[in-house]
Amino acid sequence: MDQTVAELNQKIDALTEQVAFLTEEARQQKRRRQEWEELQNDLTPVAGEMYRLTVEQLNEIESYVQLEDGLRLLKRLMRNTRNLEQMLDQMESVAAMWQDLSPLSQDAFLTLMQRMDEMERKGYFAFLRGGMAIADNVVTSFTEEDVRQLGENIVLILQTVKEMTQPEIMTMMRNTAHVIREEGPPVDVSMFTILRQLNDPAVKRGLAKTLSVLRTVSEN
Template identity: 50%
Template sequence: MTLETDLLALNQKLDALTAQVAYLTEQARLAQQERESRADLVDTAMPIAREAMDIVTRELEEVQEEIRMEDLLRLSKKLLRHVPQLEMLLDQLDSLSDLLATVGPISREMITKLTDLMDELDRKGYFAFARGGGRLVDNVVTSFTEEDVNRLSDNIVLILNTVKDMTQPEIMSFVRNTLLLAEEEVSQPVDTSMWSILRQMQDPAVRRGLALTLRILRAIGVQSVNGQPVQSSS
């Protein structure tokens, strides 16, 4: 039993030693691969580094008279002194980039809708109307003097009230109907003889129209110089 125990212990030690040797061999292989990778990287990077150094050297030769070593050191110190601000600026740029990535699709959709709306307004003639309105305003501005504008501002309330009275529905309907009837009557032959006029005076509508016309003429006649109606007994 003692010999078997010793052999078992020896086998266990041999197994452990074999495992350690295998581990060391694997580590050596990995280290060799790493060294070879570093060597390949150095072989690849060295030409690039030499080319970069040549470019930097050529560029610095062009500005070596304007830039001194003291300037570079001062710039380096300033950059190091402001590293926290630079980090904050980079963080803000990252946030801005995220914001643009979020807002980008929304803004594109808004631009598309705005473009469609502008195209629809153009088809309906809004822009042509605006251009015509611009020319109208330009003509008005160039046709009135400063004195005219001052007088207009003094009477703007009276003008607006007059326009409001003239645009009442009953006034507009009366003017429109009168114009339509006048257009129809103008195309008809007119008998201007005295007998024809006397026959028309027998028409109640003609007499009423004549009476209204005379009343309006009387109202115009009694206007004072300043445009205010004169109160008179009728």
């Protein structure tokens, strides 16, 4: 009799646990249903407004876009899904690389700005502006025919400049300029004074060079 009562009590306890489980499950289902109903109530006005706005926007572009165009674009996007994924992967790679290079680019930009400021203080940009003004004057002073002739004779011009910039030529030109600028002509120049200067070896060499130059000019 005691064993039967014990078994009955066990069954009652098990049944009580099942009833409690079902009660809790029903309560949770009721709570979820209420939450879903509340969500529906909150989203219904939003969905209605979105639908209204969508209809208005579609009405505005109805004359430009047809339903077939949208379907064709959708199918094209679906066909190019892999290409889009590759493009997105490349964009992610570029974004990651930019994040890695961003500190370096900032340092390079600061260095560049410092260098440009230094060049400005030293006068590089002022020199370039002056060079541009000179270039403008040169361009406006020569005709197309002048430029063509310059191109034909550029080698000869460069060779002449090369010869003119030799040390002995530059020294002679500097000394000549110095004499012309610093030393004035004698007050009283007589023929005897000139003949006496002809005995100076330096004067003789100068006359010889002058005569050579005159001969070269006459030959050309």
